[in-house]
Amino acid sequence: MFDSIASGNSTMAFIVKGGVLMIPIGLCSILVVAIVLERMYRFHRARSYSEDLVPKLRDLIAADKFEEAIGLCQKSRGVVARIFEEVIQNRHRSMEDIETRISVLGSWYLRDLSRYLRGLEVIGNITPLMGLLGTVFGMVKAFMKVAELSEKVNPGVLAGGIWEALLTTAAGLIVSIPALLAYHYFEGRVDEYAFRMQNYSMDLLQTLKGQEYDRVYQEKTGRK
Numbered sequence: 001m002f003d004s005i006a007s008g009n010s011t012m013a014f015i016v017k018g019g020v021l022m023i024p025i026g027l028c029s030i031l032v033v034a035i036v037l038e039r040m041y042r043f044h045r046a047r048s049y050s051e052d053l054v055p056k057l058r059d060l061i062a063a064d065k066f067e068e069a070i071g072l073c074q075k076s077r078g079v080v081a082r083i084f085e086e087v088i089q090n091r092h093r094s095m096e097d098i099e100t101r102i103s104v105l106g107s108w109y110l111r112d113l114s115r116y117l118r119g120l121e122v123i124g125n126i127t128p129l130m131g132l133l134g135t136v137f138g139m140v141k142a143f144m145k146v147a148e149l150s151e152k153v154n155p156g157v158l159a160g161g162i163w164e165a166l167l168t169t170a171a172g173l174i175v176s177i178p179a180l181l182a183y184h185y186f187e188g189r190v191d192e193y194a195f196r197m198q199n200y201s202m203d204l205l206q207t208l209k210g211q212e213y214d215r216v217y218q219e220k221t222g223r224k
Contacts, residue, residue: 018167021134025168028123028130029175035116036182043189046079046113054200057084058207066091079109079193080200087201091208098208102201106194113190117183124180131172138165 015022053076060069066088073085083105087098142161 015171017164018171019134019138021130021137021168022171025127025130025134025171025175028127028179032120032123032175032179032182035120036178039116039182039186042113042115043186045077046109046193053081053084054203057088057204061088061204061207079113080197083109083197083201084204087204087208095205095208099205102205106197106201109197110190110194113193114187117186117190120179120183120186124176124183127172127176127179128169129172131169131176134168134172135165138162138168141165 015026053072056072057069060066060072069088070085073081073088083102086105087102090098090101093101139162142165145161
């Protein structure tokens with residue numbers, strides 16, 4: 001059977017024999033491909049921050065070169081750079097306000113990274129069920145045909161009806177497995193970004209706090 005499916009001329013015939021439920025399963029496969037390609041592009045853009053961004057920002061902030069730090073963030077694409085730019089621009093606010101701003105921006109960016117992933121999970125869970133439903137319908141039709149033939153039935157008729165019924169189950173699994181693999185892969189990438197943003201944000205906050213303490217100390221010693 002699978003040798004015949006591999007043939008380009010028979011593929012459409014097998015899809016037709018799978019029944020009407022092959023249509024939504026086929027549409028789900030197109031959606032999976034579209035979501036995976038779009039998310040790969042989105043994560044590629046978000047990944048474009050560099051590992052040395054935080055040390056460079058820390059050095060610039062320690063030297064009171066805030067404008068240069070903002071410029072560096074603007075040149076660096078990615079989630080982390082955008083959050084750091086916002087934080088540095090609002091450095092004169094209280095640390096509580098800055099931490100709240102980081103939390104809000106981080107949640108927004110992580111939600112953006114998670115966009116459409118729910119769709120992959122739903123497709124991965126529902127396509128096997130659609131395939132099973134198609135198989136049940138196909139089995140009902142096969143046994144109805146056997147009942148009509150009565151004494152004239154032979155094993156070939158029953159076997160032919162069964163393998164046609166199983167086509168939708170196979171199609172559902174073919175779509176479901178890659179969808180769920182892609183979903184868990186991208187979920188792991190989102191968790192990785194969340195971990196990085198948390199660590200980088202804490203690093204930046206510690207640097208800003210250190211600068212604030214130095215400024216207050218200098219003001220106090222100046223008064224003396």
